[in-house]
Amino acid sequence: MKNRPIGIFDSGVGGLTVFDALARTSPAESLVYFGDTGRYPYGVRSKRVIVEYSRQIAGFLERQGCKFLVVACNSASSLALEEVRASVSVEVIGVIEPGAAAAVRATRNGHIGVIGTEATIRSGSYTRAIHAIRPDIKISAVACPLFVALAEEGFAGKPATRLVAEEYLSGLVDAGVDTLVLGCTHYPLLKSDIAAVMGPRVGLIDSATEVARVVGNRLVSLNHHSERNETADHQFYVSDTPERFASVGKRFLGYQVAPVHLVDMEALQHFAEPASSDI
Amino acid sequence: MKNRPIGIFDSGVGGLTVFDALARTSPAESLVYFGDTGRYPYGVRSKRVIVEYSRQIAGFLERQGCKFLVVACNSASSLALEEVRASVSVEVIGVIEPGAAAAVRATRNGHIGVIGTEATIRSGSYTRAIHAIRPDIKISAVACPLFVALAEEGFAGKPATRLVAEEYLSGLVDAGVDTLVLGCTHYPLLKSDIAAVMGPRVGLIDSATEVARVVGNRLVSLNHHSERNETADHQFYVSDTPERFASVGKRFLGYQVAPVHLVDMEALQHFAEPASSDI
Numbered sequence: 001m002k003n004r005p006i007g008i009f010d011s012g013v014g015g016l017t018v019f020d021a022l023a024r025t026s027p028a029e030s031l032v033y034f035g036d037t038g039r040y041p042y043g044v045r046s047k048r049v050i051v052e053y054s055r056q057i058a059g060f061l062e063r064q065g066c067k068f069l070v071v072a073c074n075s076a077s078s079l080a081l082e083e084v085r086a087s088v089s090v091e092v093i094g095v096i097e098p099g100a101a102a103a104v105r106a107t108r109n110g111h112i113g114v115i116g117t118e119a120t121i122r123s124g125s126y127t128r129a130i131h132a133i134r135p136d137i138k139i140s141a142v143a144c145p146l147f148v149a150l151a152e153e154g155f156a157g158k159p160a161t162r163l164v165a166e167e168y169l170s171g172l173v174d175a176g177v178d179t180l181v182l183g184c185t186h187y188p189l190l191k192s193d194i195a196a197v198m199g200p201r202v203g204l205i206d207s208a209t210e211v212a213r214v215v216g217n218r219l220v221s222l223n224h225h226s227e228r229n230e231t232a233d234h235q236f237y238v239s240d241t242p243e244r245f246a247s248v249g250k251r252f253l254g255y256q257v258a259p260v261h262l263v264d265m266e267a268l269q270h271f272a273e274p275a276s277s278d279i
Numbered sequence: 280m281k282n283r284p285i286g287i288f289d290s291g292v293g294g295l296t297v298f299d300a301l302a303r304t305s306p307a308e309s310l311v312y313f314g315d316t317g318r319y320p321y322g323v324r325s326k327r328v329i330v331e332y333s334r335q336i337a338g339f340l341e342r343q344g345c346k347f348l349v350v351a352c353n354s355a356s357s358l359a360l361e362e363v364r365a366s367v368s369v370e371v372i373g374v375i376e377p378g379a380a381a382a383v384r385a386t387r388n389g390h391i392g393v394i395g396t397e398a399t400i401r402s403g404s405y406t407r408a409i410h411a412i413r414p415d416i417k418i419s420a421v422a423c424p425l426f427v428a429l430a431e432e433g434f435a436g437k438p439a440t441r442l443v444a445e446e447y448l449s450g451l452v453d454a455g456v457d458t459l460v461l462g463c464t465h466y467p468l469l470k471s472d473i474a475a476v477m478g479p480r481v482g483l484i485d486s487a488t489e490v491a492r493v494v495g496n497r498l499v500s501l502n503h504h505s506e507r508n509e510t511a512d513h514q515f516y517v518s519d520t521p522e523r524f525a526s527v528g529k530r531f532l533g534y535q536v537a538p539v540h541l542v543d544m545e546a547l548q549h550f551a552e553p554a555s556s557d558i
Binding site for chain 2: 048148158159
């Protein structure tokens with residue numbers, strides 16, 4: 001068990017921020033990353049569809065021998081975590097609880113802002129996770145759907161991105177949040193644009209680091225952590241456009257991910273039973 | 280045959296511009312519209328995947344009794360038209376040739392600009408279609424991937440959109456094109472932003488009107504045109520989020536589309552044979 005890989009999945013390339021944090025904090029662990037580039041983005045889709053896609057990918061990663069799964073997509077973590085847990089036999093964690101915990105630790109005035117995709121914000125997942133820790137915290141949540149496209153298309157730092165950030169975030173500045181959860185794995189790419197609008201007194205919470213810490217601790221407590229010394233082996237799988245994944249991935253990580261394997265989507269569908277009708 | 284509907288499909292909501300033009304110019308024709316909202320956008324995907332999705336939808340529309348199919352998506356028209364034609368028994372037209380013909384008629388200086396998604400521009404489909412009519416025309420083509428998200432999220436007319444348009448289009452202005460093909464069904468929503476950057480001397484070609492004219496003429500020449508007098512019956516199908524389709528659709532059309540039916544994606548896959556291995 002110990003030397004089996006950790007599986008990480010996202011709707012696309014954004015979860016590489018979690019991959020990177022995990023590769024740095026747990027260098028002995030082999031990682032298998034799956035980006036659903038043939039069907040991204042998830043943030044505009046329904047719970048029904050996000051659950052269906054997520055269960056297929058979790059099934060695929062379990063079949064690859066993964067000992068532990070990380071749902072690195074905020075939309076899938078918000079809407080499909082319980083369904084993924086029910087469909088595989090290994091432990092699964094999402095990115096919402098770690099991000100919420102880090103935000104609660106960081107806030108001084110008890111007012112936290114949350115930004116994410118339409119699906120994540122509509123789900124109320126961060127509100128529930130924050131209130132489960134401290135019910136007295138005030139939360140202001142805003143969907144920022146254009147941020148994903150701006151990050152993917154390399155518009156970080158451009159004037160258009162600043163204008164979009166002002167439009168989405170000025171309400172949060174006025175509301176007086178002192179902490180802002182970047183509730184989408186793409187948003188760290190726009191960190192400087194977001195920070196410029198929010199101002200120097202607002203702390204930005206990027207859950208990737210926190211998720212990596214939680215995964216590392218959890219593996220140790222399960223006694224499933226790798227103890228080998230040789231270099232870990234990382235694998236990348238996508239459902240479409242491996243070259244595009246590699247080039248956008250380099251923008252995320254600053255280094256090359258390779259090789260990137262293509263998984264046939266028809267085959268992918270056989271890794272999960274059809275979703276039950278009560279979803 | 281005459282009273283069977285025309286099928287129109289797009290990766291999402293953008294093809295409603297073609298639906299609208301057809302409903303206006305051929306009011307006796309019933310229309311069945313399919314938006315692949317569970318898997319859009321197509322413009323960032325590979326030929327392999329666009330062919331697979333397009334053949335499934337064409338199979339679905341043929342099974343609904345459609346007498347004629349319109350591929351209203353520029354990306355699918357660019358990359359999957361021949362494969363769709365080979366997979367159904369009814370006539371199929373795409374949006375590239377009609378748009379190219381309209382642009383060739385419009386240009387005075389023989390220099391046409393083409394904008395579209397990454398998939399459409401990379402395919403070279405407009406260049407081939409324009410050169411098939413007039414090989415001497417000079418063509419400048421630019422991918423504008425952010426335009427789809429800006430149109431979908433209601434950013435038409437906003438300063439950020441103007442900045443993005445300047446970034447994408449200033450090269451075309453400098454190059455001296457006198458005609459610009461809006462090679463994506465979403466782009467007519469940003470027409471005023473695009474026109475403001477291109478200036479009053481550049482004509483914008485929105486292929487929807489031209490496609491509607493070609494379809495009307497073709498049905499008459501096949502003797503498949505509807506001759507009934509009662510109101511035509513329109514149907515809308517999507518692969519996810521029917522409410523979102525209805526609300527974004529209203530932004531496109533200015534009127535409500537209803538009812539919007541949800542099609543299960545697992546079922547959709549059975550409407551096409553697996554794509555052949557040589558794609």
